[in-house]
Amino acid sequence: MARxxxxxxxxxxxVFEVDHLPVHDEKMFAAAFHEGAGGQGVFVARALAALGAAVTYHGTVGDDPTGAAVVAELSAIxxxxxEIARLAGVATGSCAILVDRTGEKALVLAPAAPELGGRLGEGLTVEPGDIVTLNFFDPAQMARVLARARAGGATTIVDIEATGISVFGWEAALAVMAAADIVCSNQTxxxxxxxxxxxxxxxxxxxERFARAIAISGQRVCVTLGAEGVLVFDGAATEHILAVPVKPLNTTGAGDTFLAGLAFGLHRGDSLFAAARLATRVAADFLGFGSVDRDRLGL
Known part of the structure; x- marks a missing residue:
């Protein structure tokens, strides 16, 4: 079965829940604090599992206690x-997330060991009809993973964010986008x-100009625009899909959950436009409830 x-x-x-995001030199107490496994692909995989998809998460962590806790949490879903590689002598990544009472957030990522991205996906094997979703990490490793996935008959979806571009640069990002079948990005x-x-x-x-500029090798493109919905380009036509009105609990992972809905729709045979419409509903469900539920979505 395709996966x-x-x-x-x-x-x-x-995660620190605060009344408002702090300003310069402000000290505040959080209303609540909790921690758990994170990472862009983690949000994607979690949502896909909730939707009932056949899904495998491939990740890397260190061989420290934090890495062990992350593996244990994800293995219990x-x-x-x-398939998570534990790398000897490497510290697991860490992210501090501040979420205000409107659901908006600010993220600070701890410096990460290069090996975490440089060895990601080494054991990936695919079958024809599979879908592979990737977030922007080490460009050389991404090129190898993308080539292997496409050679195996999988459809590849790459999510490109400004955070990764700030590390690896625009030329690397454009090269990665050109090697994928579908590109997702956001307003930032x-x-x-x-x-x-x-x-x-x-x-x-x-x-639309952005989508057309990065589709030079026939890529299909989704550009999420927050409350303004998503712009979808399939190589010939564009469609603006309106956002579902929702009061967000926490916007962390909303774009990743959109990616999950998109992959789920494509996996079941939807067109790009139909899959993006479903993904918009899935992201809204996550924003409104803090999780994805296939019964709420009528799936």
Missing amino acids: IHCLSTADMDR AGLSV TLDAWSAREAVTGALLDRA
Whole structure:
């Protein structure tokens, strides 16, 4: 049976719930604190397991107690297969997340060992019809993983964010996008590209120009725009899909959950546009309830 593979490094998310995001030199007490396994692909895989997909998460952690806790938590998720490499002498990644009462967040990522990205996906094997989702990590390793996945008959979906671009640069990001079948990105990355290319104008116009610019090798593209929905380009036509109105509990992982819904829709045979419409509903369910539930979604 065809399977969805989700690749990313895994970390320990340490979440502080606060009244508002702090300003310069402000000290505050959190209203609540909790921690658990995180990482972009972790959110994708968690949502796919909740949707009932055949899904495997592929990740890397260190050989420290934090890595052991992350592996144990993810291994306990019903319906999720895990293939997580524990790297000797490496510290597991860590992320501090501040979430205010409106659901908006700020993230601070601890410096990560290069090996966590450089060895990600080494054991990946695929079958024709599989889907592979990847977030932006070590470009050389991504090139190897993408080539192997596509040679094996899998559809590849790459999620590109400005955070990764700030580390590896635009040229590396563009090369990775050109090697994938489908590219997902967001408004923050769109704004960074617009500034780089001196592109101005209305949001949707800029989003379409961005999508067409990165689809030079026939890629299909989704650009998520927060409350403005998503711009979808299939190589010939575009569609603007409106966001589902929702009061978010926590926006952390919303884009990853959209990616999960997109992969789920494509996996069951939907067109790109139909899959993106489903993904918008899945992301809204996550934003409103803090989790994904296939019964709420009528799936």
